[in-house]
Amino acid sequence: MGVIFINRKTSEVLIPDEVVTVLNQIQGKELADKHLLRILRVLSDAELSNILKSYGKRIRGVSRGEKISTILHSGIAVRDMLSRDLFDEADNQNKRKERLKQLIADLDIDADKIGFTLDERIDVILQSLNTAADREFDAISATGYKEMFDALVQNFQGTDATGAPETLVQRIRYEYE
Helix, strand or coil: CCCCEEECCCCEEECCHHHHHHHHHHHCCCCCHHHHHHHHHHCCHHHHHHHHHHCCCCCCCCCHHHHHHHHHHCCCCHHHHHHHHCCCCCCCHHHHHHHHHHHHHHCCCCCCCCCCCHHHHHHHHHHHHHCHHHHHHHCCCHHHHHHHHHHHHHHCCEECCCCCEECHHHHHHHHHC
């Protein structure tokens, strides 16, 4: 029905971004995990350690991958992480704003204005990453869409309610009618 897709050959469950967005809203997440992971991969080891230290997590003898995984699965609010947990307590406001400016550059975020305050810069990061999927969708060409649809038609193996084989076009027509 379009809520999830199951690839029986590879035993994979595929979930559309729209469904993930709704689940993230229910959980109160401002940013999808894939975007948070993108941010965490850009941060230095010291910054990752600062985040873990803010929540009383272990930082000694922990690999970079484990630090990222711990932060990702801890449910830490991304806004709190970017506004205070990322930095040393001694860092002043200007140093924090400068680091967020650098983070915007590191993430290749193309923003007209990066904002003046810390919160404005965090908003730029979150909005840009949240709308990244929209830009990617808008970027698909007609040829790319046709190729994708043709691949789906070729690989679709479905059966109708009576158990008879059906094509993707027949299934789509049935579901939408």
